[in-house]
Amino acid sequence: MTSTQTWSAIVQLLRWNHPAGRLILMLPALWAVVMAAKGQPPLPLIVVIVLGSIATSAAGCVANDLWDRNIDPQVERTKARPLASRALSVQVGIAVGLVALTCAAGLAFYLNPLSFGLCVAAVPFILLYPSAKRFFPIPQLVLSLTWGFAVLISWTAVTGAIASITWLLWGAVVCWTLGFDTVYALSDREDDIQVGVNSSARFFGAFAPHFVGVCFAVTAALLGAVAYLEQLNGSFWVMWLLAVVGWGLQTRRLLQPELPRSAYGKIFAQNVWLGSAILVGLITGYLPII
Numbered sequence: 001m002t003s004t005q006t007w008s009a010i011v012q013l014l015r016w017n018h019p020a021g022r023l024i025l026m027l028p029a030l031w032a033v034v035m036a037a038k039g040q041p042p043l044p045l046i047v048v049i050v051l052g053s054i055a056t057s058a059a060g061c062v063a064n065d066l067w068d069r070n071i072d073p074q075v076e077r078t079k080a081r082p083l084a085s086r087a088l089s090v091q092v093g094i095a096v097g098l099v100a101l102t103c104a105a106g107l108a109f110y111l112n113p114l115s116f117g118l119c120v121a122a123v124p125f126i127l128l129y130p131s132a133k134r135f136f137p138i139p140q141l142v143l144s145l146t147w148g149f150a151v152l153i154s155w156t157a158v159t160g161a162i163a164s165i166t167w168l169l170w171g172a173v174v175c176w177t178l179g180f181d182t183v184y185a186l187s188d189r190e191d192d193i194q195v196g197v198n199s200s201a202r203f204f205g206a207f208a209p210h211f212v213g214v215c216f217a218v219t220a221a222l223l224g225a226v227a228y229l230e231q232l233n234g235s236f237w238v239m240w241l242l243a244v245v246g247w248g249l250q251t252r253r254l255l256q257p258e259l260p261r262s263a264y265g266k267i268f269a270q271n272v273w274l275g276s277a278i279l280v281g282l283i284t285g286y287l288p289i290i
Helices: 003-013 020-036 043-067 090-108 113-134 139-159 164-186 189-195 200-230 234-254 261-285
Strands: none
Touching: 003 043, 003 090, 020 043, 020 139, 020 164, 020 261, 043 090, 043 113, 043 139, 090 113, 113 139, 139 164, 139 200, 164 189, 164 200, 164 234, 164 261, 189 200, 200 234, 200 261, 234 261
16 A cells, blocks of 8 residues: 555545544533633643544554454445455554554643543543443443543643533433444444344334434433523523434434434534534523524
């Protein structure tokens, strides 16, 4: 391979050619930092959180592809990934993963001791959650708990402590992640059955769309509870209602029979926009009403 081809493969390994997955991790972290700072988060911390999310998700993608390098060739959606197609060697994959983790660690030193400790606690989840599909019936739950660290780290980076309301936001993120990642898993369900790995889409079977709907409903309820306790203004509720309608339409779409595989990827990507609507609502929800 030429150097250009190698760098292109590394970009694909880190999923930088598919930004939806990077943004959807960043959003919960930004939700948390905006709420913890009452709508006025410090800009340097925002930069650290954005860069940290990119580095952390990169490390997670590499860990996932290292675990699945012999499974991915059997799955239509993943067979062209660089480690699966052998465009990159395992050694290169490990090196890229270590660089991503080192960058994330360097950024973590900017944070206070509690946030730094939470960063350290998240590492085993990041590195091991891809293996959960081999022994745990709902591996998407493990990913959701991993995603939840974004809330805890960002919140404590502002306040230095975890409050009761932090757990409500954490619960919303865990449920949202469980919902949209089950949607993602639905596109691979037939392949996963053939390969013999677990997923929430397999576990819930015909009821998987209903499960996604419940996850989104709980997400909306918890976000509403957080906003009520924080006494956010009406602009948040407009964005919240937009997200609720979006999640409702997605659930309705999932309940339709014989959806093409491409539909699941589109629904997953739509959650970036719905999560962004919540972020806009949180930012504007703290503004004084004139």
